Amino acid sequence: MxxxxxxxxxxxxxxxxxxxxxxxxxxxSSMRGRGVTIAFLDSGFYPHPDLGDRIAAxxxxxxxxxxxxxxxxxxxxxxxxxxxxxxxxxxxxLSGGRYRGLASExxxxxxxxxxxxxxxxxxxxxxxxxxxxxxxxxHINILNISVGSDFDPKELNCEISQASEELVSNGILVIAxxxxxxxxxxxxxxxxxxxxxxxxxxxxACTPEEAELYCSSYGVILDLVxxxxxxxxxxxxxxxxxxxxxxxxxxxxxxxxxxxTGGPLLNLLSEVPEGIGLPDNLYQLSREELAKKLDKWLxxxxxxxxxxxxxxxxxxxxxxxxxxxxxxLEANSQLTxxxxxxxxxxxxxxxxxxxxxxxxCGIVNASRAVEQAHEAWTHDQICELxxxxxxxxxxxxxxxxxxxxxxxxxxxxxxxxxxxxYFHEMFDGTWKVEIDAPPPGRYRYxxxxxxxxxxxxxxxxxxxxxxxxxYDSILNIA
Numbered sequence: 001m002x003x004x005x006x007x008x009x010x011x012x013x014x015x016x017x018x019x020x021x022x023x024x025x026x027x028x029s030s031m032r033g034r035g036v037t038i039a040f041l042d043s044g045f046y047p048h049p050d051l052g053d054r055i056a057a058x059x060x061x062x063x064x065x066x067x068x069x070x071x072x073x074x075x076x077x078x079x080x081x082x083x084x085x086x087x088x089x090x091x092x093x094l095s096g097g098r099y100r101g102l103a104s105e106x107x108x109x110x111x112x113x114x115x116x117x118x119x120x121x122x123x124x125x126x127x128x129x130x131x132x133x134x135x136x137x138x139h140i141n142i143l144n145i146s147v148g149s150d151f152d153p154k155e156l157n158c159e160i161s162q163a164s165e166e167l168v169s170n171g172i173l174v175i176a177x178x179x180x181x182x183x184x185x186x187x188x189x190x191x192x193x194x195x196x197x198x199x200x201x202x203x204x205a206c207t208p209e210e211a212e213l214y215c216s217s218y219g220v221i222l223d224l225v226x227x228x229x230x231x232x233x234x235x236x237x238x239x240x241x242x243x244x245x246x247x248x249x250x251x252x253x254x255x256x257x258x259x260x261t262g263g264p265l266l267n268l269l270s271e272v273p274e275g276i277g278l279p280d281n282l283y284q285l286s287r288e289e290l291a292k293k294l295d296k297w298l299x300x301x302x303x304x305x306x307x308x309x310x311x312x313x314x315x316x317x318x319x320x321x322x323x324x325x326x327x328x329l330e331a332n333s334q335l336t337x338x339x340x341x342x343x344x345x346x347x348x349x350x351x352x353x354x355x356x357x358x359x360x361c362g363i364v365n366a367s368r369a370v371e372q373a374h375e376a377w378t379h380d381q382i383c384e385l386x387x388x389x390x391x392x393x394x395x396x397x398x399x400x401x402x403x404x405x406x407x408x409x410x411x412x413x414x415x416x417x418x419x420x421x422y423f424h425e426m427f428d429g430t431w432k433v434e435i436d437a438p439p440p441g442r443y444r445y446x447x448x449x450x451x452x453x454x455x456x457x458x459x460x461x462x463x464x465x466x467x468x469x470x471y472d473s474i475l476n477i478a
Contacts, residue, residue: 006265010291013258017304018236020099021087021320024206025233027366033103033326035333038089038142040319041127042081043119045110046070048240050090056107056138059130061123062115070243077117083239083311084146085110088319088326090240094307099238102323102366109138113147121149121160124188128163135172141329143167144322145176145188146315153184154221156191164188173337175322177314178228179217182358185227189217192461195341196227197318199234200351200363206233208349211363216314218358224462224474229341229360230348232317238304239311247301247309250276254297255306324366328373335373339382342400342458343372356465375402381430387460388475395437395477397447398459402429404449411445411475413438418448437477444472 022029037056047055047068058068089108092100111130113123124147131143151158164174164187176189178198189196199214200206214234220226241248253276257268269283269290278297282290302309325340335343347369350362381400388397399407407423410416413435423431444464447455456463457473466472 005287007261009259009261010265010287010294011258011298013255016258016298018238018310019204020238021233022100022102024202024204025320025364025366026205027102027324028327028370031327031330031370033089033106033323034330036103036141036326036329037107037109037139038103038144038322038326039109039111039131039138039140040081040085041111041113041124041131041143041145042084042147043114043117044075044078044081044112045085046078046082046242048082048086048090048243050086050093050240051108052091052093054089054105054107055110057109058112059110060112061126061130062112062120064115068110075117076242077114079242080146080315081110081112082242084144084315084319087237087239087316088144088323094240095238095305099305099308102320103326106323106326107139109140119147121151124149125159125163128160128167128188131172132163132167132170135170140172142173142175142322142325144319145174146318148177148179148186148189151187153186153190155187156222156225158187160187161191164191164194168193168337171336173325173340175318175325177318180215180313181217182215183217184219184221185217190221190225190227192225193337195229195321195344197314197321198228198231198358198360199314199317200231200359201235202233203236206363208351208363211351213351213354213358214312214314214317216358220357220464224464226357226360226463226465226471230321230344230362230364231359232320232364234314234317235312236310237312237316237320238308239316240307241309243307246276248307249273250278250297251301251303251309252306253278254294254301254303257294258298321364324364324369327366327370331370331374332377334379334382335377336382336385338385338459339377340373342385343369343377345458346455347372356469356471372402378428381428384426384430385459388457390437390477393437394434396432396434397423397457399423399431399447399455399457400429401431401449401455404429404431406450407431407433408448408451409433409435409445410448412443413445440477443475443477445475446472
């Protein structure tokens with residue numbers, strides 16, 4: 001029996017906890033998404049305490065519940081949207097602030113797109129249209145989608161992809177989880193203008209040196225659109241356990257066992273709650289037996305805190321990027337979806353030696369993205385941002401790089417000849433080059449900065465891998 005050996009904890013709970021997303025990404029803790037509203041399209045939601053009074057609206061497109069309350073939203077399918085929204089925007093109140101999301105002061109709009117827990121294509125489409133029609137009313141800046149449809153991923157003209165493109169053209173940043181199947185991402189994650197997020201894996205810091213690639217969906221769609229664009233933590237992500245469930249009650253009890261000593265521990269062992277799936281004779285076990293069982297229970301339920309567990313999937317990588325985007329908009333409210341996309345892609349850290357297609361431009365760099373949003377982008381730059389343009393026999397390119405001293409254009413249209421086409425700086429790190437339009441055809445091209453660093457054109461949605469382990473931008477001239 002344990003009575004004579006309970007002055008120290010049964011286990012070291014630090015072995016079970018995980019770092020916060022902010023710690024893993026070295027994110028800017030001063031930025032919290034103030035003044036930004038993120039909409040979440042998901043299977044279901046729960047009014048978690050970490051969201052406080054920041055739920056601007058709740059819409060059940062399946063018309064199964066009229067409102068969002070703790071008693072009506074304990075069905076199993078509500079955990080997914082609860083986790084995506086809280087991992088991005090929770091204030092960490094139930095963890096003493098430890099597991100605070102990166103957009104902990106953003107408002108949220110929660111849109112349920114399931115019937116009896118089943119994701120429905122018609123409800124995804126209805127949700128996209130709802131955001132289109134209500135974005136101004138609720139001041140929606142960002143839409144996070146951590147669900148996928150059953151449409152063919154090669155079908156870029158399906159209604160869901162087209163509705164997503166419409167939202168982006170209306171000024172809403174649409175972020176979608178790539179999926180977890182190593183196949184092509186399904187709509188809406190296949191849409192060219194949607195920022196698709198794959199996953200990386202690291203229990204500690206998510207750096208190019210430490211991270212591995214997650215089993216994300218990825219690939220080249222119709223020989224032009226490369227997905228995902230970036231990756232973010234998709235494993236060991238702290239998220240809340242659905243309150244009121246058996247798992248929630250068991251996690252609370254096991255956490256208390258793990259951190260309690262002395263007489264209070266003996267009291268816990270003699271008062272095992274009913275209905276949580278644990279034996280009621282724990283007080284009869286030896287310390288070694290009890291420690292072994294507790295270790296198994298904590299690992300099985302993935303417990304990282306009294307109210308939290310760790311989760312995995314690109315469903316949780318996407319809202320992390322959405323939260324960083326909210327920080328960027330707090331820093332610079334003038335940023336357009338195209339500007340945010342360009343910043344993310346140009347500041348990401350590529351994981352060397354890993355599959356290029358599966359990681360896109362690499363791991364999101366939270367602090368660098370916010371820094372560039374705050375310091376480098378002006379209203380004039382944002383207005384000039386556009387893809388390559390053919391007009392009156394001339395082909396022009398725009399590139400934003402605040403730190404460049406010299407920028408060159410090279411591609412198939414000049415046989416990749418260096419020192420031929422130089423950009424001129426229009427203003428504030430905004431560069432432009434204009435050349436004679438080449439004949440109709442498909443051309444690969446890149447930008448070279450200061451004769452050493454190569455960049456894809458972040459304003460161009462179309463690119464393909466090259467033999468050098470990076471991407472070339474693709475230009476089609478009809």
